[in-house]
Amino acid sequence: MSAHPAQAPGPRVTASALTAMKHSARPIVMITAYDFPTARLVESAGVDAVLVGDSLGMTVLGHDSTLPVTVDDVVRATSAVTRAVNRALVVADMPFMSYQASYEEGMRNAARLVAEGGAQAVKLEGAAAGTLALTRGLVEAGIPVMGHVGLTPQSVHALGGYSTQAKDAAAAAKLIDDCLALAQAGAFAVVLECIPAELARRVTARLYVPTIGIGAGGGCDGQVQVFHDVVGLGDFLPRHAKRYANVSAVIADAVATYAGEVRAGEFPTEAQTTHVDAAVVVEAEAASTSARGGGSA
Numbered sequence: 400m401s402a403h404p405a406q407a408p409g410p411r412v413t414a415s416a417l418t419a420m421k422h423s424a425r426p427i428v429m430i431t432a433y434d435f436p437t438a439r440l441v442e443s444a445g446v447d448a449v450l451v452g453d454s455l456g457m458t459v460l461g462h463d464s465t466l467p468v469t470v471d472d473v474v475r476a477t478s479a480v481t482r483a484v485n486r487a488l489v490v491a492d493m494p495f496m497s498y499q500a501s502y503e504e505g506m507r508n509a510a511r512l513v514a515e516g517g518a519q520a521v522k523l524e525g526a527a528a529g530t531l532a533l534t535r536g537l538v539e540a541g542i543p544v545m546g547h548v549g550l551t552p553q554s555v556h557a558l559g560g561y562s563t564q565a566k567d568a569a570a571a572a573k574l575i576d577d578c579l580a581l582a583q584a585g586a587f588a589v590v591l592e593c594i595p596a597e598l599a600r601r602v603t604a605r606l607y608v609p610t611i612g613i614g615a616g617g618g619c620d621g622q623v624q625v626f627h628d629v630v631g632l633g634d635f636l637p638r639h640a641k642r643y644a645n646v647s648a649v650i651a652d653a654v655a656t657y658a659g660e661v662r663a664g665e666f667p668t669e670a671q672t673t674h675v676d677a678a679v680v681v682e683a684e685a686a687s688t689s690a691r692g693g694g695s696a
């Protein structure tokens with residue numbers, strides 16, 4: 400595989416370009432990626448934005464929630480993704496407790512995702528007072544912020560699970576107010592996760608900035624999906640996701656075929672083999688000082 404990033408045509412997608420897409424009714428396509436080869440693939444498929452989500456804790460690190468993900472995990476993944484992506488907007492997730500404890504810590508950790516990871520924007524969950532203050536501070540410091548409301552996985556214990564949110568009028572009213580407050584604080588877009596479609600459509604109409612839905616119906620300005628769900632690399636498919644390929648089966652089949660060929664002595668063949676004059680090996684054997692040491696036949 401080439402070490403060079405795919406050259407996707409067109410200028411870099413910016414945070415404000417997503418707002419322009421909303422106002423010209425062009426649906427925004429966002430997907431997660433956590434490594435260089437995957438980022439190359441999603442970039443060459445022409446997505447508008449790539450999310451280095453803290454979902455990496457579950458999809459690639461094998462945790463059962465996003466809570467154990469660290470800033471170092473996201474910085475490392477983001478730097479791999481940004482080495483592959485030239486056109487799409489790269490948004491990095493601020494992981495659990497990287498911004499909830501203090502404003503200063505939030506500023507410093509967001510700066511790491513941008514300066515070390517190369518992200519063009521960061522995403523924060525919720526609309527608590529501290530999160531709104533941090534959103535204002537980051538935007539003032541020149542770091543675009545994406546909001547995220549509804550099912551916010553970092554609050555899984557407070558929410559009591561991964562179920563649809565804002566199903567009654569009071570919770571729906573709070574969600575509308577949270578979205579307006581995030582936009583007011585300067586967020587350039589808001590992810591709406593697992594909320595009723597009617598509410599998502601209403602919020603989308605109220606906001607000047609785009610909404611990006613996941614499990615929020617077709618009335619949002621764009622959609623975000625987890626890469627592993629879309630290509631069939633995970634064991635479990637959430638109801639809001641659609642599997643467009645079964646990459647797990649392709650990989651399992653390839654590895655099983657490789658294993659079978661090694662065991663049958665069919666791999667490697669001449670095509671994968673290089674040769675040297677036999678005299679070189681004889682000379683090397685004679686010159687080797689360790690040839691008669693332990694372990695030689």
Ligand code: KIV
Binds near residue numbers: 431613
């Ligand atoms: O971490 C993630 O992948 C996300 C999306 C589900 C929006 O936050």
